Amino acid sequence: MKSGKASLQHYHDKRIPGQTPEPFASTRATGGSVFVIHQHAARHNHFDLRLEVNGSLWSWAVPKGPSVDPADKRLAVHVEPHPVDYAWFEGLIPEGNYGAGAMIIWDRGQWVPLADPEEGLDKGKLLFDLRGFKLHGRWTLVRTGRSKDSREWLLIKEQDAWVGRIPEPCPESVLSGLTVTELKSGAQPAVEARTRLRRSRLGCREPKASPPKPMLCRPGKPFTQAGWVFEIKYDGYRVMAIRRDGTVQLLSRSGRDIAANFPEIAEAVAALPYDDFILDGELVVEGPDGLPSFSRLQQRAQISRPVGVQRAAIALPARCYAFDVLCLEGYDLMPRPLLKRKQWLRHVLPGQGPIRYVDHIEKQGSAAFEQATAMGLEGLVAKRAGSSYQPGQRSDDWLKIPALKTDDFAVMGLVADGKDDFSSLLLAALDGAHWVYVGRAGSGLNRAERRTLRHALDRHESRQPAATVAETPRGVQWVQPRRAVEVRYKEFTRAGQLRQPVLLRHRDDKPAADCLLPPRPGDLQQPVAVDPPQPRQRVILSNQEKEFWPAVKGRPALTKGDMLKHYRAIARWMLPYLEDRPIVMTRYPDGIEGGSFFQHEAPKFLPDWIRRVPLERSKGTTTDYIVIDSEDALLYIANLGTIPIHVWSSRVQSIDRPDYCVLDLDPKGAPFADVMAVARELHGILDDAEAPHFLKTSGGSGLHILIPLGGQLDHEQSKSLGELIARICIRRLPDKSTIQRAVELREGRVYLDYLQNGRGKTIAAPFCARPNPAASVSMPLKWSELRAGLEPSRFHIGNAARRMRSLKQDPMTGLLTSDMDVTAVVAALGNLE
C-alpha cells in the first residue's frame, strides 16, 4: 500500500514554491478526518472534493459540484493527492502557475469513512459521512469506468435524514463569504463599506483603548409588541470577536482571549474581508441532536493542548452565532439602531460557515416563544428594534426569555397533608434500569386534583423509597413509582434536581415506567457521534403523488399518498390486530397495475426500530418476519408499496396457538347474495353452538368469519374446527356452498376455505387496503349489516377511517379477548351435524 505522503510527488511536480501561495506541507494535526470542497475558477470553473487519508488529501475534481439530491449523480474525476494544509487554502493562484485562478473554500468539515477507505479506493467504492457547513450526511463515491485504472467516479448523496431538509448550499466561501467571482475580480468589500459608512455621516471615532463590554439582558416574559424583535437565545459562551491591525481576538465575558482554544472560529474571523470590526455573539458546540450543547462546549473548552485543539476543531467544531456588530472599519455603530447594526452584520457575514448571522422575528414574540420551547431551545432574547448598544449595561432594551421545559416524572413519595391531600410530591425518573430522584414539587394542582391523585397514590404505598434521596423530608410516605405527573420546570440544577417545578397534571394515561430521565447539564455525553443528527424519528414518505389506483367512473385516480393517509388514519383501529403478529407484505411498488410480489423476510434495509421476529418456516430455515407495533412502522411498511397486509392468526408469544379460527367465504362467480346467505347460515350455526364469532369483509368480494379461540387450540385443531363448521354449512346449503378447491367443481357455489388455518397461514388484516379498482379495504361488520344492499366495495381507503370514527365501537371488539368453551362448542356442533 502506498503511503499517502509519498504520493504527493505529482502535486509537487506541478507547482513551484515561492511562485504560488498554495501550501506544500502537511503540518496540521487534524485527527485524520478533515474534508474540504474547493471551488476553483481555473480554466474551467469546477469543484474539488478532498478527503484526508493518511496524511494527505485524496482529491476528486467534480465539474458540476456536489448535489444534495440523491437522484443527481455527479461526475468526479480522481486526481492527484494534495497536502493536508491545502484544506486551509483559499486565495488566488497567479497567472502562469498550474491551476491559475481563484479558489475558495466552498465547504469544510469532518468526514467519517463508513468503510475502510484504502480498500474502498481499491475496490472503487467509498462510503462516508460529511459534516460540513453546507453538506451533511451520507455520501458515496463509486468508480464507473470499466477498468480499475479508470479515473472516473460518481459522487452521490445517499438517502438519509438530511435529504430534502436542508437548503440549497449558497455559493459563497464558508470562511470569507466571497464568491469565486468576487475573489477573482479582486473585490474589496472593506473599501465599499468604508465609503457607505462615510456617506451615512457617522462620526469616525478613534478606537477606544479597551474593547466594549457586552450589553446584558434583564429577565422577561413572552410578549407580542411592535417595535420589538426576537432572537433565539443560544446556550454557549458570550464572545466578542475582534479584528484590528491584522490581529484576531475572541474575548470571553471575563475578558480572556480564547482564540487559541477555538482556532476554527479565529480563522473565520481572520478570513472575513474586512480589516477592523467587533462582533458580538455566542459561541456554541452542537450536540448530536443539532441543538447547542453546553456540556459539549465545556468539553471543548477544557481541551488546551494545541494538538488536541486542532483535532477538536474538526471533530467537535464550534459555531459562533453573531447577533451584533459594534464597530466596522473604524466607524462606531453602537449608537445606531439595532436593526441598522444587524443589516451591516448580515452584510459582513457569509451565508453559511462557522460564524452565523442570528436572524430575528419581528413583533410576534409569543408565537416565537412557543416554537422555541417546542424545539427544545434555551429561550429567546427580545430586543427593542431601535435601541442603541449600551456596553456593560443591563438594559430594559434587551430581555432574556428563558424557555420552560415540560416533562413527565414518576411519583416516588409524598409529604402527606391530612388524609386526602399532600403538600409536595417526590419525583423520580428512569435512568436506564434505575430510578433517579429529581426533587420535590408541590404547587400547581388544585384541591380536587390533589385529592384524586392522593387516593391513586395511596394504593401504591411502599416501605422503601424507589431511589436514593439525599435529604428525606419529614413525614414522607413512599410509594411505588407507578403514577406519572407532568411537570413544568425551568431547568435541572447542578445537583440534578428540578428548578422551579410546577405540577401540571396527573398523567393517568401514561405508565410511570415511561418516565425517562431527560438529559441534564453536566451529564457526560459521547464525545463524538458518528451518525448524523436524526431530526426526530419520522418515516420519510416517498412518491406520494404516484398513481396507485387508476381513475374509475365517478372517482379520480388514487395515489400512494391516499393510501398512506388511509393507513395513518386507520392505525388506531388497525394496530390492535397487528400487534405481536408476524405479517406478510404484498407489495405493489408501482400501483395495482404494476408488478407485485410477496415478501415474508424482513428486508435488511428496514430501520432497526421496526420489530422483526425470527420464525422457523420450513425445516432448517428461519425467516425474520416483520411485526408492526406502531403507526410509524405501519406507515413505513405501507410506504414500501405494501397494499394488503397479511397477518398470522397467532402472536409471537404463543406462536402455535392461534387467537381465532377463520372461515374465508370466497365467491368466484357466485353472486354476493349467496355469500351473504352462507354467512347468515354460519351465523346461525355458530349461535346455536354458542360460539362467539365476528364478521368482516375480506376486502375483495368475500367475507371472513372469525371465531375467537382463547389460545385453547393449536393450528391443526383450529383447521379441523373450521372444516367441521364448513361441512355443517354445506349439508344445510348444498347448492350455495362447497369446499371444492378446484374452481370448476364449485359450480358457482361459495367456496368455504378453512385451510387458511395453519401455522404460517395468513389472512388479509382488518382495515388493510386491497389491490382492486375500488381500493376497498377489509372492514369489520356488525351482523345487522349483513343484509340486502351490502357491498364490500363501498368500504374503501377514502372512507374507512370516517366510518370507524362514526361507529360507536369496532364491530370486532372482543375477537382478541373473548374465547369459548371448546368442548361445549364441539359437542354442540356434533349435535348439529
Add this chain to the structure above:
DNA sequence: GCATTCT
C-alpha cells in the same frame, strides 16, 4: 421500493 448485480 430498494438493494444488488450486471453491463
Add this chain to the structure above:
DNA sequence: AGAATGCAACGCCGT
C-alpha cells in the same frame, strides 16, 4: 451511470 433482478410457499386434489 442505467438496466435487470429478486423479493413465498406448500399441501391439496383432480387428472
Add this chain to the structure above:
DNA sequence: ACGGCG
C-alpha cells in the same frame, strides 16, 4: 408426476 389453487 404434474398443474392449478389459495
